[in-house]
Amino acid sequence: MKIFNVLLLFVLFSTVLGKYGKKNRRNKLKNQIKALETSVASKRNEMESSLSALAARVNALEDAEPVQGKPDEDLAWQSLHMAAAAACRGSTASGGSGSWGNAVLAKENNRSCADVCAATEFPICDADVAISGYYGKAESYEQRLGHFYNYGCKTPGNTNVKFDEVKADVGGVFEDMEDGLWYYRFCCCRHD
Known part of the structure; x- marks a missing residue:
């Protein structure tokens, strides 16, 4: 019976660890996905801001009057x-x-x-x-x-x-x- 108790304890322990390990991995993956989404959103905002600034500079150059002394x-x-x-x-x-x-x-x-x-x-x-x-x-x-x-x-x-x-x-x-x-x-x- 001792062997049965040990086996039962081992199975229970493995199940708990397995569930905890899967849950822990799942949480870790969710956190990594959130971090990547945040990073991509930040880079997208930076790129959109840079593109807007560049477009404004191009428009200003196109609208600029010729300068004396060129x-x-x-x-x-x-x-x-x-x-x-x-x-x-x-x-x-x-x-x-x-x-x-x-x-x-x-x-x-x-x-x-x-x-x-x-x-x-x-x-x-x-x-x-x-x-x-x-x-x-x-x-x-x-x-x-x-x-x-x-x-x-x-x-x-x-x-x-x-x-x-x-x-x-x-x-x-x-x-x-x-x-x-x-x-x-x-x-x-x-x-x-």
Whole structure:
């Protein structure tokens, strides 16, 4: 009978442990599922928030007005200044001389380049160049690509304010003959 009691006790104990173990595993799995659901919901909320912020930024970029001084305009002005430097280099008898780098300065429409240069650390005027160029790539060898003129240092030359870069709009670099703008003028100055 002792053996029967021991077996009965063993069966009861196994049943209780089995039920408790299954219940414990079931609770553990339920808790893991709840934790995963909470984590997924949190990540979904973060993603929805990020997507909303991104959509708002895209909409703001699409609605944004063009900004003055954009890199394309700055690059166009730099290109014009490089062309002016080349025009000054070609317009000077010595090709540019002196112990200092020579300077290209914007030409004020109602002053001579001799006056403009004299007011700076580059007081000697070598030339007053007026340059302009057309948009786009050359398509033939007969196509006119630009214009140039040397007014000389002593007179104001053409005093049209449209030729004065300092007084021009930032987007003026994109204007051409159809817009009534032909040249920008520059003074070629040197130190000595």
